[in-house]
Amino acid sequence: MKIGLFIPCYVDQFYPKVGIATYELLQKLGCEVHFPMGQTCCGQPMANSGYQYLTKGCDANFIANFAGFDYIVCPSGSCVLHVKEHLHDEKQEEVAAEMRKKVFELTEFITDILKVDTIEGNFPYRVGMHVSCHGQRGLKLSQMTELNAPFFSKPEQLLHNIKGLDLVSLSRKDECCGFGGTFCVTEEAVSVKMGQDRIKDHENHHVDYITGGDMSCLMHLEGILKRQKSPIKTIHIAEILNSLEN
């Protein structure tokens, strides 16, 4: 199974550890993983700001880099959702359509395609899960509190066999953290307040770490935590899932 590793631009530049963990984890699970060097960004920051018409270059570049893989896997629900919903190319629309079906967020790829139920690991901490909106409500990685439907969570399920990990249940299970792409600066006051409130919920449950599937939300929360000089740390779920020594 040939996997194209899709590492969001800001993860590449600022959180290489998340990329490394994703890469190593997928290899451990038996995949042949490649990182196409020409990849840049999925174009979401522009599209969500209303400039979807400017993303044609990004789309073409994405297609050029990821054509030919069995699956495209990415440790960010938000970027995956963008590709799934908006990747188009007039010149090769069929290829684009195919790719929209082949792109997966890391945890859903592990549970749905690799059919792995849980992963062994070691992470002896109290952990709060920040459920990112695009992953959850867009990709349906877990059940949404608004709907009248049975509970499930692909990311949480994978954490069950991590030794020592104590997953807390938050008061507001799936409230948005306020990152929202360009929203975090154009609506700075509300964005920060939402982030602070999100952190408060985790604090009230005495977590050591906040984890999640989207580094962008975690980056926003981390920024606030550090400013508050909080001892709480953020960690991407790929890093926890990759916590067992090779």
Add this chain to the structure above:
Amino acid sequence: MSSEKVIPHSEAATRFNKDVERVNWHDETLWFVREKRDKSAHQIPDWELLRETASQIKNNVLSNIHDYLIEFEANAQKNGIIVHWAADAKEHNEIVHSIMAKHDVKQMVKSKSMLTEECHLNDYLAEKGIEVIDSDLGEYIVQLRKEPPSHIVLPAIHLKKEDVSETFHEHLGTQKGNIDPQYLTESARLSLRNTFLTRKVALTGVNFAIAETGEIVVCTNEGNADMGAHLADVHIACMGFEKLIPQRKHLGIFLRLLARSATGQPITTFSSHFKKPRDGKEIHIVIVDNGRSTQLGREDFRNSLKCIRCGACMNTCPVYRRSGGHSYHNAVAGPIGSILAPNLDMSKNADLPFASTLCGSCTNVCPVKIDIHDQLYKWRQVLVKEGHTPKAKTVAMKTMATVLANPTIFNIAGKSGRFVMKNIPGLVNNKMNKWYDQREMPEVPEESFREWYKKNSREAKAKDNE
């Protein structure tokens, strides 16, 4: 209207956030309502089916609106109701005024109607020397304070009981500092009772208009609509044309959804049907377009006309909860208001579709399944195309698009000063770095992932071993 200066959402929200305690209180109160909604929705096993059914009924209505309107008008007239048509807000206001003038009445009692807010009826009538009293408690409070409502179901939700006590002390002469809700409500009720007894014209909104029977249904918790309408000689009911439902049997679906979505109640305390005037009395129905047919014609946004104004999308919206309804500078605030407002005036309301993180919670709570957050995304595309974005932002976005479409430039830019953090997410168009005001920047690592990969991946190692 376009020339009207409004404070952009982000700026108004920044002001609202200056008072942390108030923001917390606003957020928690509305979250409490959202949780009540969850509880009562989750008690109904067929909740999702109910939503789907309601959505489809409304789809049918919107697809055949012409026929249903004709049917409704004919049946209402058969019942002895006088039906008026208003193309826009101005015409709506004129019609209402002409009815008042015909009866030579200078006072009106009103029960919550967001449509009249949309049309700015109160101001219009005030200019004509007509006194309007809003009779629902929340509406009454904001009216005394000369403020617009901040929420379609909970109009005074931005106020604490201390604020209400102040207002009542000033206008109704209640004891200063007495914040007992019971006392305050009682005082308002006493003052309103007199109003009900003396007004000859009562105006109400409409929740549902049934084409099959020509009757209208008004849902309230305080019963003021009934008080007003029953005691007055003339009842004027104002409705946007999308309030139609085809048949009486459909009503149960909407009544079950409406109150649960709005407040978590199984049903509103009063669901009053008005079908024909009593002897010697009049019922007028004013059916208003005011931009609705334009919205109907915008394929991407027509779904927004399914809205039954339950307010659930506001209660769940994390942005609304932390910015307050007034920051949306539109009669209908929150997520759905941000879709409806640009339809009325794009340049004035261009900021609103951006006042969202697109988290999607609104779409999930909406009882008629409006794709709210997708429509907000679509409005952004329209507004940019129509030129309602600052020039600097467009220039920055274009630069970004060029860099991101070209891996070579991207890599050079990435290395030289981490282009990405400077430009994504959205640090464009900001002279000061808005990220840094209240957040630390991420630490810059020794190497990027791609640099690591070049050295350490299997491919790289295989090459080394060659």
